[in-house]
Amino acid sequence: MMKRKINCERARAFPIEKALAKLGHFPVKTAEKEARFLSPFRSEAQASFKVSRTMNRWYDHGEGMGGNVIDLVCRILNCSVKEALAYLNQDWPSFSFQQQQNFNTNDIGIxxxxxxxxxxxxxxxxxxxxxxxxxxxxxxxxxxxxxxxxxxxxxxxxxxxxxxxxxxxxxxxxxxSPKSYTYLQKNNMQLVILEGMFDLLSLAVMNETLINVSDILVLNSLAFIRDIEVHISSYEFVHLYLDNDEAGKKAALYLTNKYGHVLDGSYGYKDHKDLNDFLCHERKE
Missing domain, CATH: 2.20.25 (N-terminal domain of TfIIb)
Structure with missing residues (x-):
């Protein structure tokens, strides 16, 4: 059966909360008649973005503006009304989520x-x-x-x-779950150890050469520090890029004191929380 194209009148009835969820934004507070969100237009600590559940309208208190779901999609995606209608039409009249394959269920129900x-x-x-x-x-x-x-x-x-x-x-x-570290082996003689996903992605942006000539180990949690020690002796050099917080510094000190070929690379972003914080700072500069 062909799906009927959505027009502006029908699109305005598309639930704003559903559109926001589709765009990756979820409420921080809900009530019977409204929901509060962190603004999708900027970074903020207090939720200033309100969605009226009764009127299906949004209002951003931080900028003093609001509108309907079409206005919202156009603004977030920086697209035309025609493109916004096409985007909303993917979910109209109902969102058919085709469940493909169940991989894992962890202890909190994901x-x-x-x-x-x-x-x-x-x-x-x-x-x-x-x-x-x-x-x-x-x-x-x-x-x-x-x-x-x-x-x-x-x-x-x-x-x-x-x-x-x-x-x-x-x-x-x-x-x-199951929780573990991520180990990308390419049979290189040096290893790069990173704390999290965005540390890996940031280093790949800033130093592609190092990534290409190294095996990569992403801890995903500092709790796996002792688990990954079995791999360290296999390499001539090991480069550490952990967070510049107390836990990260403690883990780096532990590994550099125990293994002479482990080098702490956090000095390169010593004034920043982590590699991604440093990358974002450099982009702004």
Whole structure:
């Protein structure tokens, strides 16, 4: 059966909360008549973006402007009304989520349902916000759709060595068990150890040569420091790029004191929280 194209009148009835979820934005507070969001137009700590559930309208208190769902999609995706209608039409009249394959269910109830190349506009926008080109992210990560408490979500996913996933989007930072580190072996004589997914992606942007001539190990959690020690003696040189917080510095000190061929590279971004913070700072400069 062919799906009837959506027009402006029908599009205005498309639920704004559903459109925002499709774009990767989720409420921080809900009530019977309204929902509050962090603004999709800027970074903020307090939720200033309101959606009226009774009127199906949005209002951004931070900028003093609002509108209907078409206005919202046009603004977020920086697209024309025609393009916004085509985007909304993908979900009209109902969102048919084709569950493909169940990979893992972890102890907090996350179930992955679809794995594909990264193409959702909200995830691409999130990557751009963090200074990561799409082709870099596609090299190491996937777009992962998952369900949690009967709701559907999507995120950028990095697969670990036990086929679990580290999941990131603009709102959530979580994962699908089993938890483990990610080890990318290319039979090189040096190893790069990073703390998280965006450290890997950031280093791939800033130092592609180092990435190409090294095996890569992403901890995904500092809890795996002792687990990965079995690999360290196999390499001539090991480069550490951990966060510049107390836990990261403590882990780096532990490894550099124990192994003479482990080098701490965090001095290169000593005034920043991590590699991605440094990358974003350099882009602004």
């Amino acid at each position: 179930t992955t349902t679809k794995i594909q190349n990264i193409k959702h506009p909200a995830l691409i926008q999130y990557l751009n916000l963090r200074g990561i080109p799409l082709h870099i992210a596609d090299t190491y990560c996937h777009e992962v759709w998952y369900s949690f408490k009967n709701s559907k979500f999507f995120a950028i996913g990095l697969r670990n060595n036990k086929n679990g996933w580290e999941l990131r989007n603009k709102i959530f930072k979580n994962g699908c």
